[in-house]
Amino acid sequence: MRNRIMVVLILVLGSGWAVCRGQDTADEWDMRVHSVDGAHFYALADVDSVTFHSRVIRVPAGHFVMGDGASYCGVDEHEVTLTRDFYLGRHPVTNKQFMKAVQWAFDNGYVTAAIESVQDNLDGSTERLLSMDHEACEIQFDASGVFYLRESPGSAQSAYPDGYNPADHPVKEVSWYGAVRYCDWLSMQADLQRAYEHAGIWTCNGGDPYGAEGYRLPTDAEWEYAAQYDDERISPWGFGPPNCDLANFYNGSTHCVGWTSTVGSYPEAPAGLGLWDMAGNIFEWCNDWWICDLGPYLVIDPTGPQTGTHRVARGGSWNTADTYMRCAWRENGYPGAGYNHDLMGFRIARTVGP
Numbered sequence: 001m002r003n004r005i006m007v008v009l010i011l012v013l014g015s016g017w018a019v020c021r022g023q024d025t026a027d028e029w030d031m032r033v034h035s036v037d038g039a040h041f042y043a044l045a046d047v048d049s050v051t052f053h054s055r056v057i058r059v060p061a062g063h064f065v066m067g068d069g070a071s072y073c074g075v076d077e078h079e080v081t082l083t084r085d086f087y088l089g090r091h092p093v094t095n096k097q098f099m100k101a102v103q104w105a106f107d108n109g110y111v112t113a114a115i116e117s118v119q120d121n122l123d124g125s126t127e128r129l130l131s132m133d134h135e136a137c138e139i140q141f142d143a144s145g146v147f148y149l150r151e152s153p154g155s156a157q158s159a160y161p162d163g164y165n166p167a168d169h170p171v172k173e174v175s176w177y178g179a180v181r182y183c184d185w186l187s188m189q190a191d192l193q194r195a196y197e198h199a200g201i202w203t204c205n206g207g208d209p210y211g212a213e214g215y216r217l218p219t220d221a222e223w224e225y226a227a228q229y230d231d232e233r234i235s236p237w238g239f240g241p242p243n244c245d246l247a248n249f250y251n252g253s254t255h256c257v258g259w260t261s262t263v264g265s266y267p268e269a270p271a272g273l274g275l276w277d278m279a280g281n282i283f284e285w286c287n288d289w290w291i292c293d294l295g296p297y298l299v300i301d302p303t304g305p306q307t308g309t310h311r312v313a314r315g316g317s318w319n320t321a322d323t324y325m326r327c328a329w330r331e332n333g334y335p336g337a338g339y340n341h342d343l344m345g346f347r348i349a350r351t352v353g354p
Contacts, residue, residue, distance in 0.1 A: 056087040057273050058352065059226050066224055066294065067328050068234060073292040074328030080221050081300045084210050088218055088226050089347035091263035091276040092170035092284060093182060095138050099147045101185045102130065106145065110185070113141045117337070120181060123198035128337040129178030136342035137173035138166035159258035169260045170282040170345040176311045176335035177202065179217055179285045179346035186348065187214030201307060209287050210301050210351055217287040218349035220312045220330070221302045227278045227327040229270045235325050236269035236278040242325045247280030248318045249325060260318055279315055279325040282345035286312040290332035311335045317343040
């Protein structure tokens with residue numbers, strides 16, 4: 001569908017503009033963009049440029065040193081080789097993207113929903129995927145079966161006193177189960193084999209995430225490899241300290257924003273890949289079970305522990321200090337609904353096929 005949208009837009013800007021050149025002014029013309037959500041109109045006189053961004057970035061296979069000798073649970077430095085190229089989301093999944101997907105899942109009976117939460121309804125699972133009863137959650141659900149967006153009534157009101165549009169802010173209050181379920185929804189829509197089991201410990205592709213066909217979360221190693229690409233930099237933007245022009249975080253005395261920001265509000269970092277928000281804004285779930293001490297050993301395509309109680313989270317958030325911005329800094333979270341999920345989001349990954 002995205003390709004068809006692009007074609008329509010090119011035709012409008014090309015042949016459509018050629019038609020309107022015969023008019024006295026472009027003020028009378030609208031640009032109409034078609035998508036699965038319907039047609040959207042934009043005043044042509046207000047459009048000065050159109051930019052297309054891929055939702056995923058191809059990250060080449062390679063070798064790097066994981067850990068930096070100083071970061072929390074990233075002290076141990078060890079060599080890691082990733083043998084397969086992979087796609088990584090350019091930015092964290094947004095409220096708009098998650099809402100569209102969960103509406104599809106609800107309409108097809110893959111989830112159940114009430115005012116306070118979205119529950120899984122596939123493969124016998126009933127895990128909570130999204131906590132809508134928390135003020136941080138900007139996705140809501142009404143009695144007619146429709147999901148919609150709202151401004152958070154919490155800290156967001158101080159950060160954005162004139163109001164804000166939550167559509168392109170990263171989704172919050174999503175559990176690890178909700179993140180991997182979203183990946184599976186994308187796989188189902190694309191007719192790809194789902195990556196995750198939805199019983200027991202929710203293993204990714206039988207314990208081999210790198211061999212999964214469908215969408216998934218990045219592994220712990222893939223996330224750090226992409227964040228420091230490709231010079232083993234300390235932070236995604238380089239070797240210097242963070243500031244509020246580079247990322248959305250808590251700078252030691254005040255918040256840069258005081259809430260999440262629209263994805264892509266800061267410079268691409270690492271610029272060599274063109275990724276957004278790898279540090280700050282929202283923590284990102286990773287595929288792996290959590291363990292702090294990774295050891296000093298050479299590892300090829302690491303998958304982390306086979307079991308655990310918590311999952312790896314990366315990147316820091318709008319409400320965490322500058323030390324969390326380091327590529328090697330490793331955090332964790334309980335995969336079900338609960339602690340700190342107002343700071344948890346995610347980005348998608350997928351192994352590049354043969």
